[in-house]
Amino acid sequence: MEANQATSKGSRTVVLVLRLLTFVFLLTSLIILATNTATVETTDGDAKIKFQDVIAFRYMIATIVIGFAYNLLQTTISIYSIVTGNRLLSGDAGYLFDFYGDKVVSYLLATGAAAGLGVAKELHPFFKDILELPLNKFFAMAYASGSLLLLGFITTAISSVFSSYALPKKVQN
Known part of the structure; x- marks a missing residue:
């Protein structure tokens, strides 16, 4: 029984580290995207271009905020x-909240x-080519934010695997 508790505590620690990494990735992604502007x-x-001018970037912000809120809640629960x-x-x-929450948020x-x-x-x-507007920095920031969001997805997906393993062991049929 003691080995099972050590494994359980070890997996909880790994999940906490994954959630903290997700927290850092999402916070950094949010800051980069929210401050991303360019003047042309x-x-x-x-003309000032902001992330709000692109609908996909607004969707990106929404997913970051939802993921951030969920991750903050789960980090608190893990601690x-x-x-x-x-x-x-x-x-x-x-266990059901962890399982379904991790799945939905990772997607x-x-x-x-x-x-x-x-x-x-x-x-x-x-x-760049058609309108001949130099927005390299604007799009570089968008790539950086998207890449960090992708890393946040990866860490959440890995955490989701841990919640998948815990579910059949703990939930009563």
């Missing part, structure tokens, strides 16, 4: 679990990263 000189004067040795949500509810993060990276890949050549 046009014949009508200067409580490690410190006290007890789960905050007792019984099957906690949201994946689609947010795909949308952001995809639109940046498509729009950058358009602005």
Whole structure:
């Protein structure tokens, strides 16, 4: 029984580390994308381009915020679990919440990263070659934010694997 508790505590620690990594990736991604602006000189004067001007970047922000909120909640629950040795949500509810929450949030993060990276890949050549607008920094920041969001998805997906393994062992049929 003692070896099982050590494995359980070890896996809880790994999940906490994954959640902390996700926290850092999502926070950094959020900061980069939210502060991403560019000013372009046009014949009508200067035009300021912000992330809000691109719908896919707005979707990306929404997925980051949802993932960030969920991850913050799960990080708090993980810390409580490690410190006290007890789960905050007792019984099957906690394991089901972990299982389904990790799945849904990881899919949201994946689609947010795909949308952001995809639109940046498509729009950058358009602005650069066709409109001849130098927005390299704007799109470099979008790529950086999307890449960090993708890393946040990966760490959440790995955490999801741990919740998948815990589910059949703990939930009563």
